[in-house]
Amino acid sequence: MAQIKDQLREYLLNELNLPLQPEELQDDTLLVSDRIMDSISSLMLVEYLEKTFNISFEPHEVTAENLDSLNIIEAFVNQKQVSAKAA
Amino acid sequence: MYSFAPSEKQQHLQVSLAEFIRQELVPLLDPDAKAFPFEAWVKAGEQQLQGLAIPETYGGCGLDAMDVFLALETLGYHSEDNGFNFAISAHLLACTVPVWLFGTEELKAEYLPGLSNGARIAANAMTEPASGSNAFRMQTTALPLESGGFMLHGNKCFSSNAPVADVLVAYAANDPERAHMGGITAFLIDRKKHSFSTGTPLEKAGLHACPLGDVFFDRTQVEAHFVLGKMGRGALVFNRSMEWERSCLGATHIGNMQRLLDKAAKLINNTDAGAFGEAVRQEIAYWQAQLDAVRINGYAQAWQLSQKKANPRGAASSKLLISELYKKMTVALCNCLGEKQYLDGDFNRSQADALSSTIYSGTSEIQKQIIAQSIGL
Numbered sequence: 001m002a003q004i005k006d007q008l009r010e011y012l013l014n015e016l017n018l019p020l021q022p023e024e025l026q027d028d029t030l031l032v033s034d035r036i037m038d039s040i041s042s043l044m045l046v047e048y049l050e051k052t053f054n055i056s057f058e059p060h061e062v063t064a065e066n067l068d069s070l071n072i073i074e075a076f077v078n079q080k081q082v083s084a085k086a087a
Numbered sequence: 088m089y090s091f092a093p094s095e096k097q098q099h100l101q102v103s104l105a106e107f108i109r110q111e112l113v114p115l116l117d118p119d120a121k122a123f124p125f126e127a128w129v130k131a132g133e134q135q136l137q138g139l140a141i142p143e144t145y146g147g148c149g150l151d152a153m154d155v156f157l158a159l160e161t162l163g164y165h166s167e168d169n170g171f172n173f174a175i176s177a178h179l180l181a182c183t184v185p186v187w188l189f190g191t192e193e194l195k196a197e198y199l200p201g202l203s204n205g206a207r208i209a210a211n212a213m214t215e216p217a218s219g220s221n222a223f224r225m226q227t228t229a230l231p232l233e234s235g236g237f238m239l240h241g242n243k244c245f246s247s248n249a250p251v252a253d254v255l256v257a258y259a260a261n262d263p264e265r266a267h268m269g270g271i272t273a274f275l276i277d278r279k280k281h282s283f284s285t286g287t288p289l290e291k292a293g294l295h296a297c298p299l300g301d302v303f304f305d306r307t308q309v310e311a312h313f314v315l316g317k318m319g320r321g322a323l324v325f326n327r328s329m330e331w332e333r334s335c336l337g338a339t340h341i342g343n344m345q346r347l348l349d350k351a352a353k354l355i356n357n358t359d360a361g362a363f364g365e366a367v368r369q370e371i372a373y374w375q376a377q378l379d380a381v382r383i384n385g386y387a388q389a390w391q392l393s394q395k396k397a398n399p400r401g402a403a404s405s406k407l408l409i410s411e412l413y414k415k416m417t418v419a420l421c422n423c424l425g426e427k428q429y430l431d432g433d434f435n436r437s438q439a440d441a442l443s444s445t446i447y448s449g450t451s452e453i454q455k456q457i458i459a460q461s462i463g464l
Contacts, residue, residue: 017397040267
């Protein structure tokens with residue numbers, strides 16, 4: 001489980017260059033609500049998640065609510081992967 | 088790591104491109120004309136200037152962002168027609184690049200060769216009368232149809248190349264409430280396949296070879312495969328194209344500024360001693376020092392883009408510093424070199440051409456906002 005968050009942490013800090021020190025990016029840090037991640041970065045994150053975890057966001061799923069923290073993103077990715085396997 | 092010394096390949100690119108521009112392109116350009124230079128456009132296509140960044144498999148030159156910067160700097164130096172240079176750059180960076188990065192294989196195979204070889208002219212249709220710098224708050228809508236396609240309706244304005252464009256890269260709201268967070272979709276629109284109209288070219292201060300105009304969509308039906316990227320991801324498409332434009336378009340201004348400084352030095356040296364005092368020499372030297380600094384910053388950002396590292400702050404900084412210097416330097420050179428340069432020729436034209444550089448690709452205020460956000464402000 002920690003693997004998804006580790007990959008996300010790496011991407012957010014080193015690719016998206018979010019203005020955070022590594023120790024400031026906690027599992028429950030609010031990325032969108034606290035305006036750490038803007039909408040463009042959010043869309044880049046969506047593209048990254050689709051490519052890295054082989055999932056697909058429906059248009060209505062591209063929301064701040066699904067991308068607001070490492071915990072939330074991980075849960076969303078897990079849920080999408082489970083749905084894909086069941087289908 | 089980026090080396091500041093141009094490679095042998097880069098030197099060859101600059102030398103061969105300079106020769107082509109001086110010998111074959113410049114004779115077809117009239118910097119004082121107020122019309123789109125179709126003949127020069129086709130000639131530029133022989134060297135795929137409109138497709139510098141596009142892979143060779145799609146008919147382009149296959150250059151990375153660093154080499155695109157060097158090529159555009161060469162164009163900016165040797166072609167005094169800043170409007171033509173701008174038309175090429177806007178077509179390449181804001182239109183052809185997003186088709187390459189986000190188009191389907193089918194779309195790329197059909198459109199990129201013509202967009203690279205001068206057969207097609209493209210315009211970016213983003214800005215709207217009511218949105219301004221808040222570009223994603225647009226009123227042009229893209230209504231999803233049962234067929235899977237879309238119906239576009241609304242007006243765009245200040246679209247460079249639009250009056251002569253065959254192809255548009257256009258943005259419309261599939262869900263206006265969600266704006267950039269999933270509510271904007273990007274489209275490739277083909278004048279031969281989709282119904283839209285363009286206004287007459289607007290009167291403007293400079294960049295006369297690049298016509299600027301409005302675009303009107305009146306229930307324009309567009310098939311699903313003309314979407315760039317995915318539905319709702321248009322903000323990403325626009326942002327990537329702006330990253331390229333902010334990183335590379337200023338290269339033409341760097342070339343333009345160096346040309347003016349070289350001309351200023353010649354003018355001073357060829358004028359009777361005493362006509363230009365030491366103060367003027369020192370001022371020219373100081374502008375050269377500033378140009379060298381922003382050029383290196385521009386190279387660094389272009390190199391970073393060529394490494395495929397997203398760096399909105401770097402792109403914004405490069406664009407901000409080059410355009411602000413461009414505007415200030417062209418005014419200052421006219422001032423310190425006297426009436427003749429103010430009244431006619433390259434110095435005068437460049438001053439007028441530089442005026443809009445702090446507006447297009449996002450105003451200086453927008454660039455500062457991007458930089459501020461990147462440091463948590």
